[in-house]
Amino acid sequence: MESSDAKQIADEQLIEEKFQELLNGYLNSNHRKKVEIIERAFKFANEAHRGIRRRSGEPYILHPIAVARIVSQEIGLGSTSICAALLHDVVEDTEYTVEDIENLFGKKIASIVSGLTKISGGIFGDQASAQAENFRKLLLTMSEDIRVILIKMADRLHNMRTLGSMLPSKQYKIAGETLYIYAPLAHRLGLFAIKTELEDLSFKYEHPEAYKQIQQKIQYTEKDRQAIYENFAKPIEKRMKELGFKFEMKARVKSVYSIWNKMQTKHIPFEEVYDLYAVRIIFQCNNEADEKKECWNIYSIITDIYKLHPERTRDWVSRPKANGYKALHLTVMGPDGNWIEVQIRSEKMDEIAERGFAAHWKYKVGDSDEESELDVWLKTIKDILEHPEPNAIDFLDTIKLNLFSTEIFVFTPKGDLITLPTDATALDLAFTLHSDLGFHCIAAKVNHKLVPLSQKLQSGDQVEILTSKSQTPKEEWLSLVTTAKARTRLTAALRKDRRLNISKGEKIFKEFLSSNNIENDNKLITKLLNHFGLAQREELFFKIGNNDLELGESIRKFLKEKNQNIFMKYLKISFGGGNNNKQPDAEERPVIDRKQNYILKDHNGIKNYAIATCCNPIPGDDVLGYVDENETVIVHKRECPVAMRLKSSFGPRLVSTQWESGITQSFPATILIEGIDRIGILNEITRTISNELNINIRNLAIEAQEGVFHGSLNILVHDAKSVETLCRKLKKIKGVKAASRAKE
Structure with a gap:
């Protein structure tokens, strides 16, 4: 009994300690000091969750405290958000209601808690597509108060930080949806530090071995990197100090996840990821109007010392990203012959880059009538929510089109500036301007030159949309659009046309059966579906209604035959x-x-x-x-x-x-190989695979052009280790520059 009492006392001390850390962090911020309401929210939540423990065994209240601490110290929000974070699980997990919260803490806090409760229900639920539906609720709530999503981000971050106590299958699910939904959403909201940590933690649980290996390699190369950085930084620091700049200069290593991503997409080992880090210069600037000028002054200092890469300058100062990000990026050749990226930011730019939109509030002076980029983005989200995809997963994919995209800027004939995702087409712009323009669009003029609807737009293009009243939406247009709005509107219009064709086709089909005295039943439909390789009767009726399939004499004979083997197993x-x-x-x-x-x-x-x-x-x-x-x-x-x-x-x-260890079955794998062509190299490659490693080659295709060859090998192997060994051996052959397993 005593040990139980001692445990309770230790728990209470730990809870008090963690709450004090939260409070001290808040008191060190520049928010108004509303300590009394935060203390009340903590006492209320602590009482409500008393006796409840997390899966890890720790008292449950430590989770809301940790979320509130992230909200306060890592996102930079104030007392209203801290209270909402402390109370965010009370309505869902205890007997208290939103009305109780409103009576005790006021309407604003209650409204945020209510929004958080709406999107927590069933977050780890059993229904298929529950997470996609949840995401939709989250976006609906977000459009009411952005703080809901910011607290939700903090909640997800803490769950990821404590994911170790979950079952592996739960870990995959939570890590998967974090990478699929929350990390891109954090990126879109400008929460760069949180986005990076969410990606790294997801990667750590999905690929623990790869995570450990990359982390170790980053540590092993730390000394060399530091020497390269100091060698590079010294002349820049010296010149900036001479000119009176107050600044901080540091090297920031790429995240483990982004290094792995690069290794996968470029099929290269860790050693060949040259841009392992970026150099960041953060300067003090008392007058916001001078920020842009100072960025270009520093740019000038760097390019006087080092040679510039002409195609890798990114001016996010003149034209900030839609998530508020501002910086000037340039890439220069360092003294050791490596390309090094330099990011130039003021202190304000840096805080906005790391903390996102919440940091804007810190700097906001007075009321601004200007519509922020965030408001524009939220409008887009609202628009999609009002015309949702019927399937929750499709809906999620549609939203993700907007989350992952980086932006380009194009102009209308009148000079209005429109922000679109990279790879947006003329058809995307038509739908962005107005749905009717999209439906009747026949072509476009880009910089006064006639182009097709599929034309991909570039930043700075001036685009005029050409329309015709007789034009109607086409199914193939779906492959031409990248924006969520265009895809949503187009799908809705096609669905409407499709419904008309389906009912027309069904009518034709019934009349055909009736005129040929054929009985209409399910077996008959199944027989026809199997015959044409279709999955649903709607597809059959659509093809008939759309004149893609004609009901003639051959169909009549086929339907009159005895039913044989008409049931077919459909696999998903x-x-x-x-x-x-x-x-x-x-x-x-x-x-x-x-x-x-x-x-x-x-x-x-x-x-x-x-x-x-x-x-x-x-x-x-x-x-x-x-x-x-x-x-x-x-x-x-x-x-x-x-x-x-x-x-x-x-x-x-x-x-x-x-x-299971010792699986002897062979599995197919594909190796991509490239190098410098020479006489006899193909012989050596096949000898290495067949003789030395005793691996069965199913197919070998190699193409040489102007002294360089590219090829792919389809082989049968027992495991992934055999593939790694083979790639290692192939790379030792003179002339072979790269060998890696292809992504399926």
């Missing part, structure tokens, strides 16, 4: 079911325990899993399992795009998996 290929893996019958298959680690076995060709055809994982890859409706475990690579969608929307169907 998008979730990896379409393969020839031998499986035990569904009736024999036991229900899989999602909480246990599932061992992937292969005994005499009978496997207890199926390989996803979208990413073709092999033993040794970081994988997870998706349990389909037949209790089959479908194995995906953790970074596979399809798996990303599954993690975000079908969390309860995920299972943590592990390859």
Whole structure:
């Protein structure tokens, strides 16, 4: 009993200590000191959560305190947000209501808590697509008060920091949806530091080995990097001090996740990631009007000392990014022959870059009538919410089109400036200006030159949209648009046309059956669907109504034949079911325990899993399992795009998996290879693969042009280690410059 009392006293001391840390941080900020209401919110939340513990075993109240601390010290918000963060789980987890919060703490805090409660319900729930629906609720609430999303970000960040106590399958789900939704949203809101940490933590749980290796390599190269930086920085610092600048100069290492991303996309090892860090110069500037001039003065100092890379200057000072980011970036050749990126920012620019929109409030003076970029973005979100995709996952993908995009700036014929995502087309602009322009768009004039709808726009283009009343939306337009608004409006218009064609087709079909005395039943429809390779009757009716399929004599004869073998098993290929893996019958298959680690076995060709055809994982890859409706475990690579969608929307169907040691079956893999062409090199490559490593080559395609060759090898291997060994050996062949496993 005594130990239980001692534990309680220790817990209370820890809670008090953590709350004091929160309070001290708040008192050191430049917000008005409303300590009394924060203390009341803490006491209320502490009482409400008394006796409840987190999965890690610590008192639950430590989570709201930690979230409030992130809100205060890492995002820079004030007492209203701190109170809302302390109270954010009270309504959901206890008997108290939003009305109780309003009576005790006022309307504003209650409104934010209510918004947070709306989006917490079912965050780890069991329904398919629950997370996508949740995200929609989050955006609806966000458009009412931006602080809701900022506190939600803090909540997610703390959950990620304490993810270690969760089951592996939960870790994949939470890490997956963090990378899929929250990190891009943090980026779009300008919360750079939080975005980077969310990405790194997600990566740490999805690929623990790769994370550890990259971290170790960053530490090993620390000394060399420091020497290169000091050598580079000295002449710049000397010149800036002579000219009277007050500044701080530092090197910032790329995040583990962004280094890994570069290694994957460029198929290069860690050693070849040259831009491991960027140099940042943060200068003091008392007058905001001089910021731009000072940035270019520093730019001039640097380019007097080092040679400039002409294509890698980014002026985010004259034209800030839509998330508020301002800086001047340039890349110069350092004294050791490496390209080094330099980011020039004032102290204010730096705070906005790290903390996002919340930092704007710190600097805001008086009321501004100007519509901020954030308001414009929120309007876009509202617009999409009013015309949502019917499928929650499609909706999520549509929103993500806007989250991930970087911006270009184009002008209308009248000189109005329009912000669009990179790769936006003339058709995107038409829809951005007005839906009717989009529906009737036939072409565009870019810089007075006639171009098609598919023309990708560049920053600075002047664009005029040309329309025709007879033009109607086309299905193929979906491949020409990148903006969420264009895709949403286009899909809605096509759906309307499609419905008309479906009802027209159904009418034609029924009349055809009636005139030929054929009975209309489900077996008949299934027979036709199988015959034409269609999945749904709506597709059949659409093709008939759209004149893509004619009901003639051959169809009449076919329908009159005896029904044979008309039932066909449809597999959901998008979730990896379409393969020839031998499986035990569904009736024999036991229900899989999602909480246990599932061992992937292969005994005499009978496997207890199926390989996803979208990413073709092999033993040794970081994988997870998706349990389909037949209790089959479908194995995906953790970074596979399809798996990303599954993690975000079908969390309860995920299972943590592990390859059984000693799997002898062969798996297909593709190696990409490139180098300098010479006589006999192909011979050496095939000899290395077949003789030295005894690997079976299924296919080899090599193309040489102007002394350089590129090729791909399709091979059969037992595991990922064999592929790594092969790539290492191939790179030792004279002339081979790169060899890496292809992303499926």
